[in-house]
Amino acid sequence: MTEKRTRKSIFSGEKMFWFFIMPWIIGFILLTGGPIFASMVLSFTKYDVLTAPNFIGFDNYVHLFNDRLFYKSLSTTLYYTVLAVPFVNILALLLALLLNQKVRGIGVFRVIFYAPSVVSGVAICFLWAWLLNSDFGIVNYVLSLVHIKGPAWFSSSSTVIPSLVLTTLTGIGGTMVIYLASMQSLSAEIFEAAAIDGANPFRRFFAITIPLLSPVILFNGIMTMIAAIQIFVPSFVITKGGPDWGSYFYVYYLFDNAFSQFRMGYASAQAWILFVITFAMTLLALKVSKRYVHY
Amino acid sequence: MKPSKSYSYGQLSVPGIVLVYFLLFLFSIVFLFPLCWMFLTSVKELGAIYLVPPQWIPKVFQWENYMKIFRDYPLGTYLSNSVEYTIISTFGIVLSSSLVAFGFARIRARGKDPLFALVLATMMLPYQVTMIPQYLLFRKLGWVDSYLPLVIPAFTGSAFIIFLLRQFYIGLSKDLDEAVSIDGGGYFTIFFRIIIPLSLPAMATAGIMEFMYRWNDLLGPLIYLNTTNKFPLALGLANFTSSYGATQWNILMTAAVVSVIPPLLLFFTAQKYFIQGIVVHASKD
Numbered sequence: 001m002t003e004k005r006t007r008k009s010i011f012s013g014e015k016m017f018w019f020f021i022m023p024w025i026i027g028f029i030l031l032t033g034g035p036i037f038a039s040m041v042l043s044f045t046k047y048d049v050l051t052a053p054n055f056i057g058f059d060n061y062v063h064l065f066n067d068r069l070f071y072k073s074l075s076t077t078l079y080y081t082v083l084a085v086p087f088v089n090i091l092a093l094l095l096a097l098l099l100n101q102k103v104r105g106i107g108v109f110r111v112i113f114y115a116p117s118v119v120s121g122v123a124i125c126f127l128w129a130w131l132l133n134s135d136f137g138i139v140n141y142v143l144s145l146v147h148i149k150g151p152a153w154f155s156s157s158s159t160v161i162p163s164l165v166l167t168t169l170t171g172i173g174g175t176m177v178i179y180l181a182s183m184q185s186l187s188a189e190i191f192e193a194a195a196i197d198g199a200n201p202f203r204r205f206f207a208i209t210i211p212l213l214s215p216v217i218l219f220n221g222i223m224t225m226i227a228a229i230q231i232f233v234p235s236f237v238i239t240k241g242g243p244d245w246g247s248y249f250y251v252y253y254l255f256d257n258a259f260s261q262f263r264m265g266y267a268s269a270q271a272w273i274l275f276v277i278t279f280a281m282t283l284l285a286l287k288v289s290k291r292y293v294h295y
Numbered sequence: 296m297k298p299s300k301s302y303s304y305g306q307l308s309v310p311g312i313v314l315v316y317f318l319l320f321l322f323s324i325v326f327l328f329p330l331c332w333m334f335l336t337s338v339k340e341l342g343a344i345y346l347v348p349p350q351w352i353p354k355v356f357q358w359e360n361y362m363k364i365f366r367d368y369p370l371g372t373y374l375s376n377s378v379e380y381t382i383i384s385t386f387g388i389v390l391s392s393s394l395v396a397f398g399f400a401r402i403r404a405r406g407k408d409p410l411f412a413l414v415l416a417t418m419m420l421p422y423q424v425t426m427i428p429q430y431l432l433f434r435k436l437g438w439v440d441s442y443l444p445l446v447i448p449a450f451t452g453s454a455f456i457i458f459l460l461r462q463f464y465i466g467l468s469k470d471l472d473e474a475v476s477i478d479g480g481g482y483f484t485i486f487f488r489i490i491i492p493l494s495l496p497a498m499a500t501a502g503i504m505e506f507m508y509r510w511n512d513l514l515g516p517l518i519y520l521n522t523t524n525k526f527p528l529a530l531g532l533a534n535f536t537s538s539y540g541a542t543q544w545n546i547l548m549t550a551a552v553v554s555v556i557p558p559l560l561l562f563f564t565a566q567k568y569f570i571q572g573i574v575v576h577a578s579k580d
Contacts, residue, residue, distance in 0.1 A: 013402050016482045020398030023391035024414065027451025032417050035428035042427065049434070095322065101307065101315045109319045111566065116326050118562040118569075121511030122532045123551035127333045130544050136345050138332060170329055230421060233513050237533050251423060258427050259518060271423045278421055 043269040049262045060269035070270070072245060073253040076161065080249065081228040083165045088224045089217065092172050096179035097205070110180070117173025125237035128167040129154060154239050157246030164234050164247060175220050182216040183209065214293040222285050229278055250274060330555070337361075337548040344544050360549040370550055372524050373531035378557075380442055380527050381509040387449035388505045389498055392456040397486050399457070400464035401472065411461075418454045422514070430518060440521045456501045463497035464490060500568040507558055528554045 018025070043060055047053035064070050099110050116124070131139050132153040140150025153163040186209070194204050210217075232251040235241055241248035254274065258267035307315065336344055337360060339353045364370045398404075399411050433444040471489045491498075516530040526534070532550055536542050562569060 013482060014404045017398050017402040017404035017407065020402065020482070020486075021395045021410070023451045024395040024457065027448060028413070028417070030432070031429055031448050031451060032420065032425055035425035035432070036420070038428035038431070039424050049431070098315065098318055098322070103307070103312060103315055103319075106319075109323060111563075112323045113326050115559065115562065116330060118507060118558045119330070119511075119555040121554075122513055122529045123333075123554045124329075126532070126535075126547055126551055127329055130336065130548065131329060131332065133544075136347070136349075136544075138349060141347065141349055170326070226421075230423065236513070236517075254423055255514075258430070264427055264431065268427050271421070271427065275421055275424050279419075282419075 039268045039271060042265050043272050045265040047264040049264060053265065056265070060266050061273075063266070064269055064273065069245075069248070069253060073248050073250045076246070076248060077229060077231065077250040080161050080164060080231060081225060083162060084168055084228045084231075085221060085224050087165050088168050088172055088175055089220055091169070092175040092220070093179050093213075093217070095172070095176050096183055097209075099176070099180050100183045114173035114177060116170040120171045121233065122237050124170055125167070125234050128163075128170075128234075129238045132163055132166075154247075155243060157242075157244040160239060160243065160246045164231075164238070167234055167238075175224060178216060178220055179213065182213055186212055214289075218285065218289045218293050222282055225281060225285065226278055229274070229281070333548050333551055333555075336545055337552045339545050341543055341545055357545075360545055361553075364546060364549050364553070368535075368546075368550070369524060369526075369531065370528075370553060373526055373528045374553065376525060377510060377527040377529070377554075380445065381506055384446050384449035384509050385502050385505045387446065388453050388456055389502050391450050392452040392501065393460050393491070393494070393498060394486070395452045395457045396460035396464055397482075397490055400461045401469075401485070401490070402482065414454050414457055418458075426514075426518065433519070439519055440525065441519075442525070444519045445515050453505065456505065459501055460494065460497055463494055467493055496568065499565065503561060503565055503568050506561065510558055 042053065044055060044057060045053040046056050046059070095113060099106060099113060131137055134140060134150065134152040134155050137150070137153070140153075143150040151159045151163075154160050190208060191204055194208060199207065230251050231249050232255065235247040235249055235252055236255075239247045241252050250270070251274070254267050254270040257263045257270065335351070335353060338356045338358060339350065340355060340357050343350050343353060343355070395414075399407060399414075429444070429448075430439075433439060436443075438444045438447075467490065472485050475485050475489065511529060513529045513533060516527050517533070520526055520530060523531075523534070532554055535547055535550060
């Protein structure tokens with residue numbers, strides 16, 4: 001928020017202000033604020049949509065903490081998050097570094113690297129399911145050329161999570177562009193000075209680029225973490241949560257409870273726990289990073 | 296994207312340049328191959344896709360797969376549903392967000408700053424928290440199995456796009472505002488005559504980002520729509536395997552190609568606006 005206060009506007013139209021922001025106010029009351037409150041109330045009820053909600057106190061939360069599928073889906077989600085966040089960020093950072101080199105035609109490569117990211121969603125999920133098909137997939141064929149027996153990818157509960165992490169490859173563009181833009185905003189002088197002092201490219205990368213980019217790394221880290229915790233579409237489309245519940249993520253279970261089982265109260269309690277987990281992990285990331293982030 | 300004018304790692308040596316190009320081409324293959332393979336699979340006969348070793352280039356280009364998905368499957372319906380839904384909701388988001396952003400950027404009022412902080416805070420809230428009460432509300436209104444629960448909320452704006460446009464409006468000079476008001480014009484004149492024309496690029500960025508989001512969104516349509524002929528492409532595609540038996544990968548890839556063409560076309564024609572939006576997204580903290 002960087003509003004200039006140097007000159008006072010000659011208008012003071014308080015009424016007009018409220019008029020202009022009215023769409024947001026209505027949306028906030030009906031679609032955000034109201035639902036937050038309703039969701040909290042619902043989480044203390046048993047509600048199957050057909051009969052009136054029934055107040056049951058903390059029962060939903062107590063049940064959740066004794067629900068094996070709750071723990072299973074939570075640990076699956078955390079496993080995915082722990083793999084996906086470093087994978088996406090390290091790769092995006094290295095690709096941005098590559099795209100920041102001053103060579104001819106670099107603009108074309110930037111477009112190519114980014115292009116697959118605009119087609120995220122269901123089509124790309126199916127594409128990955130086909131690329132990584134264990135019998136007829138092209139990836140396993142290429143591996144067989146170098147005498148590697150390709151894994152079963154999505155068809156085995158031990159490889160399904162890493163395989164889903166791999167599918168983030170085609171959606172890495174957004175994170176990559178953010179790193180690239182922030183690299184471009186770094187001043188050239190400090191790098192030149194370091195080069196004159198004899199620092200080699202690796203040393204310059206780790207001693208200058210990484211520390212200077214640390215706020216951006218933190219931002220991207222938190223954003224990719226939040227997205228990872230809420231992962232749903234790839235497993236819904238590619239694996240239907242399987243095999244053997246191996247990719248049945250937290251939000252998938254929440255979705256099933258709400259819209260297949262119509263356990264609205266139970267699902268609301270799950271949503272609140274999700275919110276608390278997301279919030280806690282974000283705070284933790286901010287706290288831990290205080291020691292490493294350079295502003 | 297503009298060529299970098301800031302730093303690199305000094306002048307690259309010849310082996311350095313060779314290495315850079317090697318990596319650039321290697322990753323170009325990594326990023327382009329999946330989309331190429333999607334297309335190549337889409338024009339193969341069913342028998343040809345199961346061959347080992349695979350046919351890299353199909354012996355016979357079976358273009359009629361593209362006729363087939365429109366003839367035998369309701370892909371045309373899905374496509375027109377998607378186009379309609381995406382355009383209306385994108386229009387709604389951009390229109391309402393620009394009004395709200397104008398209020399926050401240009402009009403002085405008490406309580407504006409905490410209110411704007413609240414706008415930003417809502418971006419942090421997981422959709423899962425509000426999704427159930429919203430569903431119950433729309434169910435009460437009898438809107439389930441229609442596009443109303445997806446389209447009407449678009450007209451209340453999106454926190455991120457409000458933020459994006461507000462940042463842009465703040466950067467515009469206020470001199471013209473004053474000229475308008477001296478001439479007796481009000482905020483509407485300022486908004487429609489000055490802000491809108493000057494901020495078309497920012498609105499294009501916002502519109503493109505929202506278009507992509509809506510085009511690809513699965514969860515919203517999945518929650519609200521039940522009738523097959525109302526599905527948008529994303530949802531129709533997601534149901535492809537379950538409704539049509541054993542997976543015909545060539546046909547599935549044909550449908551996938553159809554669904555990725557509009558976003559790709561938009562990307563290649565409006566690349567500049569795209570990148571801007573992503574960078575603004577990152578600068579919000």
